[in-house]
Amino acid sequence: MMRALQRHCRDILALQPGGRLLALDVLRGLAIMAMVLVNNPGSWSYVYGPLRHAEWHGWTITDLIFPAFIVMVGISIHLSLGGKQQLNKADLIKKGAVRALKLYVLGLFLVLFYYNFRDPAYSYLEQKLLTLRWFGVLQRIGLVYFCTLLIVLYSGTRGRVCWLIGLCVLYFALMQFMPYSDAQGNNFVGLWDFGNSFAAWLDHQLLGASHVYFREATPFAFDPEGLLSTLPAIASCLSGVLIAQLLQSERPLTFKIRILMLVGVVSVWIAELVHPALPINKILWTPTFVLLSSGYTALLLGGTLWLTEIKGYRLWSAPLVVFGVNAILFFMLAGVAARILSMVPVAGTTLGNWLFANLFQPLLGNYNGSLGFAVVFLLLSYLAMLWCYRRGFIFKV
Known part of the structure; x- marks a missing residue:
């Protein structure tokens, strides 16, 4: 498992477009990842203090x-x-x-x-x-x-x-x-x-x-x-x-x-x-x-x-590079996905609220369930961005 993960990270770094500063892509990816994480809790009523704005x-x-x-x-x-x-x-x-x-x-x-x-x-x-x-x-x-x-x-x-x-x-x-x-x-x-x-x-x-x-x-x-x-x-x-x-x-x-x-x-x-x-x-x-x-x-x-x-030490940075190379596309796709979750009606509420109330909240509780929803949203976003990254698709504004 660990070797497969290391190989996955090496493959990602090997595909990083040339002429780019690795540290910059890493920090850009960290920033946009954190932005999406804090913007998509399962419920705004249950958000840990550090994940809220002052x-x-x-x-x-x-x-x-x-x-x-x-x-x-x-x-x-x-x-x-x-x-x-x-x-x-x-x-x-x-x-x-x-x-x-x-x-x-x-x-x-x-x-x-x-x-x-x-x-x-x-x-x-x-x-x-x-x-x-x-x-x-x-x-x-x-x-x-x-x-x-x-x-x-x-x-x-x-x-x-x-x-x-x-x-x-x-x-x-x-x-x-x-x-x-x-x-x-x-x-x-x-x-x-x-x-x-x-x-x-x-x-x-x-x-x-x-x-x-x-x-x-x-x-x-x-x-x-x-x-x-x-x-x-x-x-x-x-x-x-x-x-x-x-x-x-x-x-x-x-x-x-x-x-x-x-x-x-x-x-x-x-x-x-x-x-x-x-x-x-x-x-x-x-x-x-x-x-x-x-x-x-x-x-x-x-x-x-x-x-x-x-x-x-570079392997740890690989997932962040996936986000950082395509930061604007990631932000846009995450924004569209979040809005779809807030629009689709399910059982008298929205799809996002239904998923939190029926899956994440019963399994993990209020605050951990809300955070778990955001983490799963982020992981699914990573799979989408990884697909784009491996195919060399970079959304340039």
């Missing part, structure tokens, strides 16, 4: 997943450009814009891919099309990718550092000092509350209360992937660009790993130190959250490089 200020392990992926987008941007920054920038920008648009459209597709078959009064026009959520995970990736690409093409290392710091400072200044008011004429400034911040006000005014995720928030409906928080999200992506520059330097790998670990520890320490004054908040994507999430991503990358390149 309610507001503070953080859990789950809060670090999406920003880690954003950092890796930045790493990929720099590695994919190589020495082409000075060559045909207009063409690179055009291709980048098309890619960003595709990501945005894919995000909208996932939003629209739903119909409530159990409700005869359900109106797809009124309850989906006319209340379309404009932003989400893939939409944010697309916007952040394109903005970061522009910065990379038109600035050097010093400029990128200035952009990273400047975006965080600009975001903080707008959140802390820009006055705003609600419909009743109440004036506010410098608040970082749920539904009451300059970022929430901006989403409410420009996106509309019916087109965001937190539609019932008061006094302002807002989106966790909203407009203003895109600025520090770009800063997170730029941190990935700087990490990629370190990886492509002529320094020894051991030196690069030490720098990654040092920067990671210092970033996390500063974020936690400043947290009482400027809270760590994933939904607002605060500057301290940029430091914290980028710091932990640097630590993970350094540790992965040490394991795979210095120690030569």
Whole structure:
């Protein structure tokens, strides 16, 4: 059994497309795997604490997943450009814009891919099309990718550092000092509350209360992937660009790993130190959250490089490579599958709820059953992605 598993892992690594950084595919796979795992419990009523997002200020392990992926987008941007920054920038920008648009459209597709078959009064026009959520995970990736690409093409290392710091400072200044008011004429400034911040006000005014995720928030409906928080999200992506520059330097790998670990520890320490004054908040994507999430991503990358390149321990990474090479396809297929489970009616409920209540919950209990449902969903997804991987099918946006 063990030998068969080892042979399976060797075969997977042998099929990894050439010219790719193993550690990057591993971490990308880990991030997207964790994202799918936490998004698909058997029941949202029974989810272990670490698999939930922080309610507001503070953080859990789950809060670090999406920003880690954003950092890796930045790493990929720099590695994919190589020495082409000075060559045909207009063409690179055009291709980048098309890619960003595709990501945005894919995000909208996932939003629209739903119909409530159990409700005869359900109106797809009124309850989906006319209340379309404009932003989400893939939409944010697309916007952040394109903005970061522009910065990379038109600035050097010093400029990128200035952009990273400047975006965080600009975001903080707008959140802390820009006055705003609600419909009743109440004036506010410098608040970082749920539904009451300059970022929430901006989403409410420009996106509309019916087109965001937190539609019932008061006094302002807002989106966790909203407009203003895109600025520090770009800063997170730029941190990935700087990490990629370190990886492509002529320094020894051991030196690069030490720098990654040092920067990671210092970033996390500063974020936690400043947290009482400027809270760590994933939904607002605060500057301290940029430091914290980028710091932990640097630590993970350094540790992965040490394991795979210095120690030569690679077999463990094979399943993650399957996910990481085809991350967007995995996210899309998992999203479609999850929506199908929530749409198909079975015995007065949905197929997903029926499977949890009749199989996983009686066998494993509430919390373990909910987690078991997510794990089985992930394992089935792995089989689908493994089929694509072995046939060389990589979905490129």
